[in-house]
Amino acid sequence: MIRDTIKAAQIAAMKAGDKERLQTIRLMLAKIKDRDIELRTATTQPDDDAMIIETLQKMVKQRRESIAMYESGGRPEMAAAEAAEITVIEEYLPQQMSEAETAAAIEAIKADLGASGMKDMGRVMGELKARHAATLDMSKASALVKAALAG
CATH class of the missing domain: 1.10.10.410 (Arc Repressor Mutant, subunit A)
Incomplete structure (x- = not known):
């Protein structure tokens, strides 16, 4: 399951002292938890992996939009930070179709x-x-x- 992989990555990032990666993984887990809470009242429960993939795809989309805004606003350092987050998030998404x-x-x-x-x-x-x-x-x-x- 993707959820277990992300949790294991969080522990590995903590042990390695990789603060940037850990921060992004914690953001991912927080978004997933938010989505879990939203779905508590839903009549049908989606497949866990499908829900996580959808959540992570939304996170990537938001970051791509932020990159465009930062670049047009002359903030390349902020755009680079968002790009680094995308790199970490995409590690947990299935390979995208060409x-x-x-x-x-x-x-x-x-x-x-x-x-x-x-x-x-x-x-x-x-x-x-x-x-x-x-x-x-x-x-x-x-x-x-x-x-x-x-x-």
């Missing part, structure tokens, strides 16, 4: 659903998320789906 693999998956879903135009964008995105959410950056996939359906 652009070519993503395009192939989109074409397969288009064929399966008989999608032909922009009106099918929601259906294609929904199916793409259902099949590949853990291994796909959905924000990048959205642009690829749009291009595939427009062309």
